[in-house]
Amino acid sequence: MGLLDLDGLAVEYQTLHGAVRAVRGVSLSLPAGRALGLVGESGCGKTTLARALIGVLPRNARITGGSYRFDGVEMLALGRDGFNDYRWRRIAMVPQAAMDSLDPVQRVGDQMAETMVLRGGMTRSAALSRAEEIFRLVGLEPGRLRLYPHELSGGMKQRAVIALALALRPQLVIADEPVTALDVIVQHQVLRMLRDLRATLGVSLLLITHDISVVAHLCDDVAVMYAGRIVEWGPVGEVFARPRHPYTMGLRNAFPSLREHQEHLVPIEGYPPDLHNPPQGCAFAPRCPFAIQRCWDDDPALTVADGMAAACHRASEAAALRVEVAQAFERMVKDEAPAPAAPLEVE
Amino acid sequence: MSGADRALALPPRWSRANATWREALQTMVVVARRDRFALAGLIIYLVFVVIAVLAPAVAPYPPFELNYQPDGEVAANLGPSVHHLLGTTNLGRDIFSQLLYGSRAALVVGFVAALGVVILGTIVGLFAGYFGGWVDTVLMRAADVAFGIPFLPMAIVLVAFLGPSIWNVVLVMTLLLWRDTGRIVRAQVLSLRERSYVEAARVLGASHLRTMFVHIAPNVLPLSFLYGALAVGWAILTEASISFLGFGDPNVVSWGFMLQDAYNSQALARQAFYWFVPPGVCIMLAVMAGFFISRGYEELLFPRLRRR
Amino acid sequence: MKRATFILSRLGQTLLVLLVVATLLFLIFRLMPGNPLVAYLDPTFTEEMAQQLRRQFGLDQPLHTQYFAFLRNVIRGQFGNSFFTREPVNQVIWNVLPNTLVLTLASLILAYIVGVLGGALLAARRGSWVEHWGIPTVLATRAAPEFWVGMLALAIFSFSLNWFPFGGATSPGSVFPSMWAQILSLDFLHHLALPAFTLALYLQGLPTLLMRNSMLEVMDEDFITFARMRGLPERTIILRHAARNALLPVVTAFALGIGYSIGGNVIIETVFSWPGLGRTLVRAVAAKDYPVAQAAFLMIAVVMIGMNFVADLFYSLLDPRVSHERR
Numbered sequence: 001m002g003l004l005d006l007d008g009l010a011v012e013y014q015t016l017h018g019a020v021r022a023v024r025g026v027s028l029s030l031p032a033g034r035a036l037g038l039v040g041e042s043g044c045g046k047t048t049l050a051r052a053l054i055g056v057l058p059r060n061a062r063i064t065g066g067s068y069r070f071d072g073v074e075m076l077a078l079g080r081d082g083f084n085d086y087r088w089r090r091i092a093m094v095p096q097a098a099m100d101s102l103d104p105v106q107r108v109g110d111q112m113a114e115t116m117v118l119r120g121g122m123t124r125s126a127a128l129s130r131a132e133e134i135f136r137l138v139g140l141e142p143g144r145l146r147l148y149p150h151e152l153s154g155g156m157k158q159r160a161v162i163a164l165a166l167a168l169r170p171q172l173v174i175a176d177e178p179v180t181a182l183d184v185i186v187q188h189q190v191l192r193m194l195r196d197l198r199a200t201l202g203v204s205l206l207l208i209t210h211d212i213s214v215v216a217h218l219c220d221d222v223a224v225m226y227a228g229r230i231v232e233w234g235p236v237g238e239v240f241a242r243p244r245h246p247y248t249m250g251l252r253n254a255f256p257s258l259r260e261h262q263e264h265l266v267p268i269e270g271y272p273p274d275l276h277n278p279p280q281g282c283a284f285a286p287r288c289p290f291a292i293q294r295c296w297d298d299d300p301a302l303t304v305a306d307g308m309a310a311a312c313h314r315a316s317e318a319a320a321l322r323v324e325v326a327q328a329f330e331r332m333v334k335d336e337a338p339a340p341a342a343p344l345e346v347e
Numbered sequence: 348m349s350g351a352d353r354a355l356a357l358p359p360r361w362s363r364a365n366a367t368w369r370e371a372l373q374t375m376v377v378v379a380r381r382d383r384f385a386l387a388g389l390i391i392y393l394v395f396v397v398i399a400v401l402a403p404a405v406a407p408y409p410p411f412e413l414n415y416q417p418d419g420e421v422a423a424n425l426g427p428s429v430h431h432l433l434g435t436t437n438l439g440r441d442i443f444s445q446l447l448y449g450s451r452a453a454l455v456v457g458f459v460a461a462l463g464v465v466i467l468g469t470i471v472g473l474f475a476g477y478f479g480g481w482v483d484t485v486l487m488r489a490a491d492v493a494f495g496i497p498f499l500p501m502a503i504v505l506v507a508f509l510g511p512s513i514w515n516v517v518l519v520m521t522l523l524l525w526r527d528t529g530r531i532v533r534a535q536v537l538s539l540r541e542r543s544y545v546e547a548a549r550v551l552g553a554s555h556l557r558t559m560f561v562h563i564a565p566n567v568l569p570l571s572f573l574y575g576a577l578a579v580g581w582a583i584l585t586e587a588s589i590s591f592l593g594f595g596d597p598n599v600v601s602w603g604f605m606l607q608d609a610y611n612s613q614a615l616a617r618q619a620f621y622w623f624v625p626p627g628v629c630i631m632l633a634v635m636a637g638f639f640i641s642r643g644y645e646e647l648l649f650p651r652l653r654r655r
Numbered sequence: 656m657k658r659a660t661f662i663l664s665r666l667g668q669t670l671l672v673l674l675v676v677a678t679l680l681f682l683i684f685r686l687m688p689g690n691p692l693v694a695y696l697d698p699t700f701t702e703e704m705a706q707q708l709r710r711q712f713g714l715d716q717p718l719h720t721q722y723f724a725f726l727r728n729v730i731r732g733q734f735g736n737s738f739f740t741r742e743p744v745n746q747v748i749w750n751v752l753p754n755t756l757v758l759t760l761a762s763l764i765l766a767y768i769v770g771v772l773g774g775a776l777l778a779a780r781r782g783s784w785v786e787h788w789g790i791p792t793v794l795a796t797r798a799a800p801e802f803w804v805g806m807l808a809l810a811i812f813s814f815s816l817n818w819f820p821f822g823g824a825t826s827p828g829s830v831f832p833s834m835w836a837q838i839l840s841l842d843f844l845h846h847l848a849l850p851a852f853t854l855a856l857y858l859q860g861l862p863t864l865l866m867r868n869s870m871l872e873v874m875d876e877d878f879i880t881f882a883r884m885r886g887l888p889e890r891t892i893i894l895r896h897a898a899r900n901a902l903l904p905v906v907t908a909f910a911l912g913i914g915y916s917i918g919g920n921v922i923i924e925t926v927f928s929w930p931g932l933g934r935t936l937v938r939a940v941a942a943k944d945y946p947v948a949q950a951a952f953l954m955i956a957v958v959m960i961g962m963n964f965v966a967d968l969f970y971s972l973l974d975p976r977v978s979h980e981r982r
Contacts (some may be wrong), residue, residue, distance in 0.1 A: 056883045087886035101881035103896050115885050495672035495960045497918030507940045588922050591802045592937050614738035627803035644699040
């Protein structure tokens with residue numbers, strides 16, 4: 001059992017056009033002290049999942065099923081106040097919009113102190129000295145605590161938000177695209193800092209990103225998310241070296257940083273499915289060069305083999321598929337109308 | 348129904364920000380169909396228009412006529428009765444007839460002034476936003492000045508000097524109220540100017556005027572219309588205020604004129620509510636209709652606040 | 656300092672607007688059809704006397720000479736004497752200015768207290784019946800002509816119920832040792848109540864709607880979501896983070912409101928016969944008492960434009976971002 005255990009967690013948005021099933025049964029486990037990277041295209045449900053874990057979903061979203069255990073406690077069974085005890089004291093978050101996450105009219109230090117006083121039960125002076133301590137930890141001069149958010153650069157704001165997340169010594173930090181909004185040099189600085197922090201603090205990390213190079217840099221494990229589900233999950237080296245789900249193979253081909261020797265990048269053609277009415281079969285089938293009839297009919301379950309999990313009917317043939325994957329995806333790009341269009345009509 | 352959803356129901360090409368004049372007009376219809384408040388506003392205007400057109404046929408007496416009782420006495424200060432639905436003024440004029448005729452002044456002032464405001468404001472905004480540079484600077488400084496002028500005092504001074512006629516009231520309002528429309532249209536044009544279809548039109552040899560009025564104007568029209576709907580209300584309210592202060596056209600019955608008449612004729616002391624309540628209610632309805640329509644527009648164009 | 660540059664550029668703009676408004680005023684009063692002295696002259700005046708008067712008022716000078724003389728007088732605060740009472744114009748203005756300021760401030764403060772609380776309530780109860788009926792009601796108070804609401808108030812509370820006086824600022828015949836004694840007297844407050852409430856009823860619409868929209872907008876901001884993620888108490892989130900940010904535009908509107916309602920007071924002061932700046936303007940214009948009309952108008956314009964400037968200052972002080980980001 002890990003620090004964080006999800007089993008079939010589902011989140012739905014109520015919209016005027018019906019329910020959108022943004023997270024469709026996610027099962028994951030994160031052992032204490034490890035870092036898990038959650039990757040996927042935008043709109044695959046990563047951020048929704050993260051916000052469900054901290055218990056702050058948009059107004060029209062709610063958790064519709066599954067189990068969410070933290071340190072063995074079923075979080076969904078806790079009431080509002082019970083959940084709030086965990087929030088920030090044990091589970092903290094670096095939200096996606098870290099640039100705009102600080103109150104513009106209050107000094108950064110006051111916002112940190114406020115959180116520590118109200119949530120950590122510290123005195124104001126203890127909170128302020130703790131704030132200075134963490135500021136140093138994230139590489140910011142303590143003097144910056146007296147500044148307003150707009151007086152900080154993007155990178156500094158990001159560090160300040162990370163400092164705020166570490167303020168109460170949480171066991172788990174969820175970081176949603178922590179470096180996406182930063183320019184490349186600052187990205188590297190922040191990533192290195194995050195890695196050092198993990199080493200010194202031993203905090204567990206759930207890192208959410210669309211950029212698999214960031215995961216390779218920071219994480220022990222990786223889970224690939226597609227259309228509200230986990231499609232592949234395992235140790236970083238293993239998953240990226242020998243992916244077993246065609247989507248992971250495609251992602252690997254679509255990103256420059258991992259395989260620098262590759263002459264050109266091959267994008268994955270098409271768009272994720274409409275989650276108003278998720279497809280009956282595998283959600284990736286319409287974009288998959290290896291889809292067979294079974295893929296259109298049954299949704300494959302996430303099955304574990306050799307410490308790795310993949311949700312693909314053809315996972316056992318993965319080694320063979322990997323050989324022709326680049327050409328296969330390239331063919332999909334060239335054929336404007338992909339061959340498996342017909343089965344969509346079959347109902 | 349939320350604003351976002353309404354936005355989806357717009358004529359298909361609208362949201363792509365390359366509207367034609369026809370589509371801009373279609374949007375107006377959509378607003379009325381989608382928003383209960385906007386619909387209510389339109390209905391109020393329609394009713395007033397019908398009343399204004401039919402006033403001579405429907406009104407039981409000419410508005411300025413002195414009425415006499417059967418015994419030859421002037422029918423002054425009568426309460427409501429079958430003969431005079433809302434009673435009579437201290438000079439024996441029929442209040443109900445005045446109320447019906449009053450809709451004419453209100454609508455003429457309201458709509459003509461709003462039209463003036465929209466036209467002047469849109470043209471200023473188009474020129475300032477499209478040409479930028481010194482044209483922009485000069486026009487926007489002018490808008491600053493217009494914002495700095497105390498509106499009602501200036502209106503009073505101008506009407507007092509130009510002479511008491513409703514056309515002067517209309518003129519004054521156009522000269523003073525274009526500023527809001529001008530500023531907002533300019534901001535919109537600034538963002539539209541960068542769009543590719545505007546550039547395309549220029550590359551294909553469209554003249555500046557053609558680009559402005561054929562390619563850009565339809566896109567800002569709904570925005571102008573929003574401010575126009577508000578201006579109708581402001582104009583009616585201002586006309587009433589000016590008339591109430593005694594600077595209005597003495598030969599035109601307006602609701603403000605009626606209220607001034609009532610105020611100066613001790614109607615308050617006599618508790619003649621039938622005299623001074625109806626005109627006020629009419630002004631309020633007409634102004635609210637403008638608010639409602641502009642609100643319907645606002646939520647269609649800026650659905651941000653209604654989201655979720 | 657960036658803030659200093661911001662303030663200076665605003666100040667320059669403010670002075671420019673003032674100059675243009677003063678110039679417009681000069682042109683209106685000099686170029687309009689009819690001789691400004693029409694009201695002053697009566698048929699018994701001979702042509703020589705009229706000429707002499709014209710000379711006395713400088714009307715025989717070329718226009719630009721008149722203009723510079725006008726500007727000089729405006730800057731020195733010399734507006735001459737009233738055509739009618741022959742009182743110095745400054746005296747006339749200073750006598751009524753306190754009344755206008757008291758009426759405006761009293762109603763504005765009342766309106767903004769009600770508006771801020773009401774707006775926050777409307778935002779907090781989004782989608783409920785409170786919002787459903789609240790917003791049309793607020794719109795109705797903004798659509799109802801002030802003078803009409805004043806008439807209703809007078810008819811009901813003064814003429815029918817006899818709770819409040821019919822008009823004026825003090826009871827006829829009352830004498831006070833000083834202006835302050837008058838303003839602080841119960842008699843004055845009794846006279847103030849009805850016009851102040853009527854004006855406040857009209858004025859509250861803007862802060863109410865502004866506060867509501869501003870609150871709704873702020874509640875959608877990322878920093879509010881982040882405060883929720885940190886598990887801060889809802890009260891802290893609403894009061895310390897949301898309301899504080901939402902108040903910015905409302906505070907600005909308050910300063911603007913002082914200016915605008917002094918201009919708009921024309922109406923309320925007339926209905927309630929309140930001896931203020933607006934009523935003085937209306938009466939002077941009606942009587943073609945140019946010196947008084949000119950001075951009253953300029954006074955209103957100065958207060959209004961000055962308050963626009965103060966609003967900008969406020970904003971740059973309250974929102975640390977403004978002076979840096981804007982322009």
